[in-house]
Amino acid sequence: MNSKSKCPFCGNGEQVLKSNEHAQVLLSNPRKVPGHFLVLPKRHIEKPWELTDLERRDIFELTDYVSQRLIEHGLGEGVDVRQNYRPFLYHSKLKVNHILYHVIPRSLEDYIYQISEKYDTELFADLDPTEAREVAKILK
Ligand SMILES: [Zn+2]
Numbered sequence: 001m002n003s004k005s006k007c008p009f010c011g012n013g014e015q016v017l018k019s020n021e022h023a024q025v026l027l028s029n030p031r032k033v034p035g036h037f038l039v040l041p042k043r044h045i046e047k048p049w050e051l052t053d054l055e056r057r058d059i060f061e062l063t064d065y066v067s068q069r070l071i072e073h074g075l076g077e078g079v080d081v082r083q084n085y086r087p088f089l090y091h092s093k094l095k096v097n098h099i100l101y102h103v104i105p106r107s108l109e110d111y112i113y114q115i116s117e118k119y120d121t122e123l124f125a126d127l128d129p130t131e132a133r134e135v136a137k138i139l140k
Contacts, residue, residue: 006091009098010044018065023058025066030093032104033111035075037066040100048085048099059101066103076105 009015009026018025019042028036039062041055051059067079082102089095106112 007044007098008096009040009100018062020058020061022052022055023062025062028102035070035105037070037103038100039063039066039103040098045099046087046097048083051099063101063103070103070105076110077107078105080104080106 015026016024017027017037022043023039023041026038026040028038039059041051041059043055045051045055063081067081070076070079080102082104083099084102085099086095091097104112109118
């Protein structure tokens with residue numbers, strides 16, 4: 001069985017809330033907070049760099065649309081748009097092998113902040129110049 005055949009987003013048109021030519025919007029289930037949407041290409045793709053320019057354009061058109069609706073309707077004062085590529089995780093209810101972008105409404109010290117992000121500041125460290133030179137080399 002390949003990952004497309006067990007993909008919950010392929011062939012589930014009834015969940016689509018909005019779409020354009022190459023992308024579609026669904027509610028995330030499970031979701032982190034009310035108003036947590038998913039924007040994904042209609043075509044089953046697993047790696048972000050497999051997106052065509054048209055798919056990328058349509059995904060970001062819907063991402064902007066959802067973001068504006070969330071703010072206009074008071075579900076958040078801002079949004080996080082997040083894409084995770086984690087092939088090291090097994091396919092599960094929380095990890096699907098169909099590239100998608102999470103659009104999550106956010107506000108100052110909201111539920112996500114209270115539960116996890118208030119600890120994020122401990123992750124930050126000053127960038128070491130040697131590390132910066134070494135890591136920057138991968139882009140050359
Ligand atoms: Zn799929």
